[in-house]
Amino acid sequence: MENPTRPTRARFVVVAFLSTLVFVLYVDRICIGKARGAIERDLGLSHTQMGLVFGAFTLAYGLFEVPTGRWGDRFGSRGVLTRIVLWWSVFTALTGCVWKFSFDSGITYHLAFRSWQQDVPLVFNSFVLLLLIRFLFGAGEAGALPNTARVVARWIPVHERGMAQGIILTCMQLGGAVSPIVATYLIKAVGWRLSFVILGSLGVVWGSLFYWWFRDDPASHPAVNDAEKALCNASAEPGTTEHPAIPWRLVLSSANVWLMGLIMTASAFASYMYMFWLPTYLEEARGVSESKSGWLSGSVLAGAAIGSFCGGPLSTSVVQWTGETRWTRRLLGFSLVAAAGLFLGGSIYCDSPTAACLCIAMAGVCGQAQVSNWWAVTMDISGKHLGAMFGLLNSLGVPGAIASPIFLGSFADYRKSLGFTGRAQWDPAFAVYSAILLAGATCWLLVDSTKSAVEVPDESRAPHS
Secondary structure: OOOOOOOOOHHHHHHHHHHHHHHHHHHHHHHHHHHHHHHHHOOOOHHHHHHHHHHHHHHHHHHHHHHHHHHHHHHHHHHHHHHHHHHHHHHHHHOOOOOOOEEEEEEEEEEOOOEEEEEEEEEEEEEHHHHHHHHHHHHHHHOOOHHHHHHHHOOOHHHHHHHHHHHHHHHHHHHHOOOOHHHHHHHHHHHHHHHHHHHHHHHHHHHHHHHHOOOOOOOHHHOOOEEEHHHHHHHHHOOOOOOHHHHHHHHOOOHHHHHHHHHHHHHHHHHHHHOHOOOOOHHHHOOOHHHHHHHHHHHHHHHHHHHHHHHHHHHHHHHHHOOOOOHHHHHHHHHHHHHHHHHHHHHHHHOOHHHHHHHHHHHHHHHHHHHHHHHHHHHHHHHHHHHHHHHHHHHHHHHHHHHHHHHHHHHHHHHHHHOOOHHHHHHHHHHHHHHHHHHHHHHHOOOOOOOOOOOOHHHHOOOOO
């Protein structure tokens, strides 16, 4: 017989839903990195064009994060998350439906800027269609993490939040780790086109189950007893049931907002290289077979999963141990991101592909371990606007996420045009990635998690640990 004084465990089911959500999100996002070779061959695309395709996803992701985060604040995450997952699942499947074609309209636009002039033909072809589909795919995925953070803030008590964040972020990276391995075997078995259709179907199943079970307010869920309601309500972030106007002047004048955005930009610059170009780097620069490159690149993202799992408890424990928030979060974030930069730079000095991937995996461990710390600061400074603020701060990392795949694809093609091949073609780019991570680490030293970005100083709430 159920003890009415003991809280029920519906909140753990919520964590399971969110964990599977981000798992599927990363599977669908990263599988195109492994399919890159087959897509280039079938559609006749270059590395530079594929870099632009990768970047189109990220551009849309950044543009739509704030609106979809705000929709969650206003209308609740149940319906918004369901629509998000169904949208991105459809465009995952449509990625596999692009065929090789080219339609020249015969129309030419003349572009001129000062002494520069160029005639641009209006052409619709495989590249443009793939670019459009991946842009719309990115628009669909954009609100997933802001609404995930919002659900955590509403359902999960503060003392359980570090572990919950760690589990969710770990599952996200596990999805990334599994994606290149699963994609390798799926592509071999059914081809890259049908692989996208199969992977897109996962989100349809998730969305149906989530909408049937989940409720935005724990108090309205039949599986939640009074004890669990009290537990969730006592720890709910301010404003997760309210949606006042966002004080944009305060937000945009906050140093914390821009520093957190720069940190996310540096982290995303490295992460999106792991997601989209690492298998290609291992095959073309390190001479690794296609099947082995899937396992090695998966091991790097598995390292990121380990960092995600450890990061939540580490962040919570260190803050509780020191009894201080501002400098603890600063030094923890700085140390982890700086270590990620050093490990990534050190990989180019490893002759063995396995040893190089071990270094890159350690960079992933450190880089992802700091993400829970980043989430905690975001919650501290966001007040009543967590969905929109999370979307804003996460979208400020978009410049790095867009630049990374475009930079590396163009860099590899440029070095090849100069006659470089193998590691000489690719390795110098890793020094750039390392330097950007070290720059991001220094930003952590200036973050002050005790200063709200949405309230005037005398109204700031005390930060949680």
